[in-house]
Amino acid sequence: DQQVKQNSPSLSVQEGRISILNCDYTNSMFDYFLWYKKYPAEGPTFLISISSIKDKNEDGRFTVFLNKSAKHLSLHIVPSQPGDSAVYFCAASNYNQGGKLIFGQGTELSVKP
Amino acid sequence: GVTQSPTHLIKTRGQQVTLRCSSQSGHNTVSWYQQALGQGPQFIFQYYREEENGRGNFPPRFSGLQFPNDSSELNVNALELDDSALYLCASSSGLAGGHINNEQFFGPGTRLTVL
Numbered sequence: 001d002q003q004v005k006q007n008s009p010s011l012s013v014q015e016g017r018i019s020i021l022n023c024d025y026t027n028s029m030f031d032y033f034l035w036y037k038k039y040p041a042e043g044p045t046f047l048i049s050i051s052s053i054k055d056k057n058e059d060g061r062f063t064v065f066l067n068k069s070a071k072h073l074s075l076h077i078v079p080s081q082p083g084d085s086a087v088y089f090c091a092a093s094n095y096n097q098g099g100k101l102i103f104g105q106g107t108e109l110s111v112k113p
Numbered sequence: 114g115v116t117q118s119p120t121h122l123i124k125t126r127g128q129q130v131t132l133r134c135s136s137q138s139g140h141n142t143v144s145w146y147q148q149a150l151g152q153g154p155q156f157i158f159q160y161y162r163e164e165e166n167g168r169g170n171f172p173p174r175f176s177g178l179q180f181p182n183d184s185s186e187l188n189v190n191a192l193e194l195d196d197s198a199l200y201l202c203a204s205s206s207g208l209a210g211g212h213i214n215n216e217q218f219f220g221p222g223t224r225l226t227v228l
């Protein structure tokens with residue numbers, strides 16, 4: 001039972017353009033969402049998060065949008081840079097249950113120069 | 114940051130393994146995840162102030178310990194071929210009232226191969 005789904009295994013974008021990574025979830029009890037970036041041979045690195053009381057959170061080139069009615073979130077990267085090439089995971093949790101993060105399968109982003 | 118040892122490990126089916134993690138300074142919560150090839154990390158369990166604080170869908174042969182010095186262990190008994198995976202440790206800071214900070218900081222992982 002995949003509670004968090006990233007349906008696109010890969011995405012290729014030109015440098016300078018927008019990258020949009022999508023994530024869907026099924027559990028309406030999730031109230032906190034995170035995006036992690038992972039390079040080969042490294043652990044996931046926290047990127048940005050959003051609480052369910054918000055519909056948007058922005059940090060520099062990264063913006064996460066949350067649509068609770070659709071149980072959908074997306075990560076926008078503008079402008080995309082070659083160094084952004086990595087695997088991106090979305091994760092969800094119930095804030096009061098703390099540490100149990102439920103991850104999607106990941107989307108591999110490739111930013112072409 | 115979070116460190117893990119060893120980086121790679123090869124075991125045979127039926128053996129036991131211990132993986133180690135050193136949390137980020139000041140963090141009192143550690144979580145362990147298993148990441149199979151092509152999948153996202155799956156939550157194994159979490160320890161908060163040396164007590165288990167939640168467990169995922171893993172059998173009892175997966176066990177853990179957290180020590181007062183910010184280090185922790187993941188032990189797996191009776192290894193099976195499907196246990197081959199990347200094992201990730203993540204630390205975070207617990208907040209007052211027991212609400213654990215969800216922003217977990219991951220180590221580089223231990224790649225376990227079971228033959």
